[in-house]
Amino acid sequence: MAKGKVTFNQDICKGCGLCVSVCPTNILAMDEKAINRKGYHPATVVEPENCIGCANCAMMCPDLVITVERM
Amino acid sequence: MAVVFQKTRGLTDVETHYCPGCTHGIIHRLVGEVLEELGVLDEAIGVAPVGCSVLAYNYFNCDMSEAAHGRAPAVATGIKRLLPENVVFTYQGDGDLASIGTAEIVHAAHRSENITTIFVNNAIYGMTGGQMAPTTMIGQRTTTSPYGRDAATTGMPIKISEMLAQVPGATFVERVAVNTPGNVRKAKKAIKRAFELQLAGKGFGIIEVLSTCPTNWGLDPVKALRWLEDNLMVYYPLGNFRDYQEVENA
Numbered sequence: 001m002a003k004g005k006v007t008f009n010q011d012i013c014k015g016c017g018l019c020v021s022v023c024p025t026n027i028l029a030m031d032e033k034a035i036n037r038k039g040y041h042p043a044t045v046v047e048p049e050n051c052i053g054c055a056n057c058a059m060m061c062p063d064l065v066i067t068v069e070r071m
Numbered sequence: 072m073a074v075v076f077q078k079t080r081g082l083t084d085v086e087t088h089y090c091p092g093c094t095h096g097i098i099h100r101l102v103g104e105v106l107e108e109l110g111v112l113d114e115a116i117g118v119a120p121v122g123c124s125v126l127a128y129n130y131f132n133c134d135m136s137e138a139a140h141g142r143a144p145a146v147a148t149g150i151k152r153l154l155p156e157n158v159v160f161t162y163q164g165d166g167d168l169a170s171i172g173t174a175e176i177v178h179a180a181h182r183s184e185n186i187t188t189i190f191v192n193n194a195i196y197g198m199t200g201g202q203m204a205p206t207t208m209i210g211q212r213t214t215t216s217p218y219g220r221d222a223a224t225t226g227m228p229i230k231i232s233e234m235l236a237q238v239p240g241a242t243f244v245e246r247v248a249v250n251t252p253g254n255v256r257k258a259k260k261a262i263k264r265a266f267e268l269q270l271a272g273k274g275f276g277i278i279e280v281l282s283t284c285p286t287n288w289g290l291d292p293v294k295a296l297r298w299l300e301d302n303l304m305v306y307y308p309l310g311n312f313r314d315y316q317e318v319e320n321a
Contacts, residue, residue, distance in 0.1 A: 005072060016092030016285075016292040022252055040091065058076040059252035062089065062096025068076035 004053020005069040006045050013065045015040030019057035025050045028057060081107040083132045092292020094249045094282045095123060098191055099130055101259045102162065105266055106133060115158045116150055118143040120167035123197040127162050141172020144179035147186045158269060160187040165206040166196040169231050176235070176277075183240030183274035187265045190231060193282040194303060201287030205229040208302055213287070228306060232279045236312035243268050243276035244313040248304060250281070250296045264314070273315045281307060
């Protein structure tokens, strides 16, 4: 059961990958199959069930892409 | 489910022009969050510099002004003296504050103007294409130091926080970094403290934020964070250099 939930506003993601690099549970990845309207591969959550809601990803996102919820 | 992190009201919905992975976005967010949490968004007036953050007035959700290169502390001085009830801050890069604007920042601190300065140090001129700044590291390659910065001809990188900590009028001086989630949280605390001191009328505060420039450093955003830690944080140690103390000033 997930303790947290992350939501990505993928339209404004610049694909920098800082969120992926700081996730302690390694549940984030760049979506190599998608290209957003800015022309980047946006970040996405691949194992939502393992999110602990720590908000590390949101702390490091320079573009305010991420919303974090916690149980 | 409770929302524990969402976009602050302190920033507008305008998407920034910053390069992918540039930590300006993080620092903008911290300032916006602090202004929102202190409930002073409606009273805040920011002064934007010349440099990458020249367009900061599009992103902060408060009143903003623009200043000539390096002159933000002078403009902020005028605004604060005319409107002492407002919260006034400058947001300046190292090419702006540590080079052409050195006189303005030293004298604003010396006069202990009751303003807050956010000083973003990424050791390079970003907007103009990656030229050497006074803060550039020894050996760092830039477009104007293609063989690496040489101390014999350009001196050592300037340590603004250590320098301003010697100025009697500087009330609050702290250096922070935004390379890890933990350091981002610490940076926010320092920014908040400086704004609280301004609200209490205690005088000049500056927060030096070690930041990255992936594009001009020639590194991807994640490697740029490592480079910051391995190089900038070694020469520019983090920490508080000066803080207001009731006893000292009683």
